[in-house]
Amino acid sequence: MSITALGYLGVSSPRYQDWREFGGAVLGAQVTDDGPDGAVRLRIDDVDWRVQIHPGEQDRLEYIGWLAHSEKDLPALVDTLAGVGIEASWGSRELAESRGVFTLITFTDPWGFSHEVAWGQTRSASGFIPGRPMSGFVTGAQGLGHVVLILPDVDAGHTFFTETLGFEFSDAIIDPTIGDPEHGFYGRFYHVNTRHHTLALVNGPPHLAGLHHLMLQVRSIDDMGTAHGLLDRHNVPETLGIGRHTNDEMVxxxxxxxxxxxxxxxxxxIELDTDHTPKLFGRGSIWGHKLNPESRHRAPGLMHPLPTPTT
Structure with missing residues (x-):
């Protein structure tokens, strides 16, 4: 398996400056030195930065940065992608420096998501300084956290991400009581290290795809509860209240x-061991995760149209 963790994430936004308060005061990330274009960079461990929000005229997911086990894995991945009709490009030295990595390849998947697979993520000699008092985040070999992508065809996504990119299937959830009012919720979850899932694919509307969420895991339930208590103070809309999931048991x-x-x-x-057997769950949560009714009026995530098929 060449991909070993989620390394970093980049978006652009006209509200990029709002991430200084949101990232530091609410999430507890360290707002570190800006990127060359003025991007707000968030740090949650000894890596130079993990999340970058670029200035932009519209909200857009720019790239998902995965980490490879070895520099030698990248040429093999280029060949694998070519075998399914996807052209991967080698990133320039300038691009690698801007991402804080030694080398990387870039490609766009069939749903229009821009991916980067990198090796040699730069770490800082100075310690992580949280944006508010807290015990820190769970990263290390487990990487930044996980991302959940919205696709119109989860099963097609399953084939691509497992057979082409080597993600391992963790579990599935089919819950008719949540998600789309007509079709319910259908999600598949994948791991590349001991974290229960580094990637999940969930069903969404036709002709669109998007980033539903980025998960950050903290080391203390008090850190999680403190962040939840700060939402109102900083006018941050809640989407789902506190709860515990069935598959990864995350609170x-x-x-x-x-x-x-x-x-x-x-x-x-939870963390997975080597003999994990995938399971099917009929509910998304054991308890809680009550939907904020106001969130129904917001987009399900950072959405974009599907690429136009080429003939």
């Missing part, structure tokens, strides 16, 4: 970021 809540997608802010997710 978490969801809130809307200044850039339309959500953050899941969680504690106590």
């Amino acid at each position: 978490s809540f969801y809130c809307t970021t200044p850039s339309l997608f959500n953050i899941e802010y969680g504690y106590d997710g």
Whole structure:
């Protein structure tokens, strides 16, 4: 398996400056030195930065940055992608420096998501300084956290991400009581390390795809509860209240970021061992995760139209 973790995430937004308060005071991230274009950069561990919000005229997911096990894995991945008709490009030295990595490849998947697979993520000699008092985030070999992508065809996504990119299937959830009023919720979850899932694919509307949320895991339930208590003070809309998921057993809540997608802010997710057997769950949560009715009037995530098929 060449991909070993979620390394970083980049979006653009006209409200990029709002991330200084949201990222630091609410999430507890360290707002570190700006990017070359003035992007707000958030740090949650010894890596130079993990989330970058670029100035932009509209909210847009710019790239999902995955980490490779070895520099030698990248040429093989280029060949694998070519075998399914996807052209991957080698990033320039300038691009690698801007991402804080040694080398990387870039490609766009069939649903229009821009991916980067990198090796050699730069770490800082100075320690992580949280934006508010807290015990810190769960990262290390588990990476930044997880991302959940909205697709019109979850099963097609399953084939691509497992057979082409090597993600391992963790579990599935089919819950008719949540999600789309007509079709309910259908999600598949994937791991590349001991974190229960680094990627999930969930069903969404036809002709659209998007980023539903980025999950950040903290080391203390008090850190999670403190963040939840700060939402009202900082006028951050809640999406789902505190609850515990069935599959990864994470205790978490969801809130809307200044850039339309959500953050899941969680504690106590399970870790998988080598003999994990995938399961099917009929509910998304054991308890809680009550939907904020106002969130029905917001987009489900940071959405974009599907690419036009080429003939």
